[in-house]
Amino acid sequence: MALRGAPRATLDLDFLLMLDDLDQAHAIFGELGYRREFHSANVSHYAGSGPDWGRVDILHAFRGPSLGMLGRAERMSIDADLTLPVAQTEDIIGLKIQALKNDLSRAIGDWNDILLLVSAAARQGRALDWALVEDYLRLFKLEDRLPELKSTYGPPQ
Numbered sequence: 001m002a003l004r005g006a007p008r009a010t011l012d013l014d015f016l017l018m019l020d021d022l023d024q025a026h027a028i029f030g031e032l033g034y035r036r037e038f039h040s041a042n043v044s045h046y047a048g049s050g051p052d053w054g055r056v057d058i059l060h061a062f063r064g065p066s067l068g069m070l071g072r073a074e075r076m077s078i079d080a081d082l083t084l085p086v087a088q089t090e091d092i093i094g095l096k097i098q099a100l101k102n103d104l105s106r107a108i109g110d111w112n113d114i115l116l117l118v119s120a121a122a123r124q125g126r127a128l129d130w131a132l133v134e135d136y137l138r139l140f141k142l143e144d145r146l147p148e149l150k151s152t153y154g155p156p157q
Contacts, residue, residue: 044058045057089118090133092117
């Protein structure tokens, strides 16, 4: 979210990785001192060895929507010598929509994150692919929330 202009106070990193890369990622995180706390077909959660290390969530990309997210990722410059592929704002919104439906105890926080992402895109003058956002909302039966997102973005530029 931070690389899309919506920083949060949490200490966690989220990665979307191809299914074939999970074993290598697991080995790397283990070497760095992280331990896997949870693993399923869809996600792996890692915790660092200390409270300041934060958490790492790896989303497993193997279905059409997540593979599409990887294909749309944009390489962003982190510093002079490092670029990273970063999911498009619309795709992060899609992941947040899925998260809020999967864990109702986090629904308010995830919806607020979505509003932050939409507001950041508007502030930065970045157009959003509203059809893609609507597809994600429809997938989780939340299409009635689209007008709220569009009004958060503001009038068409």
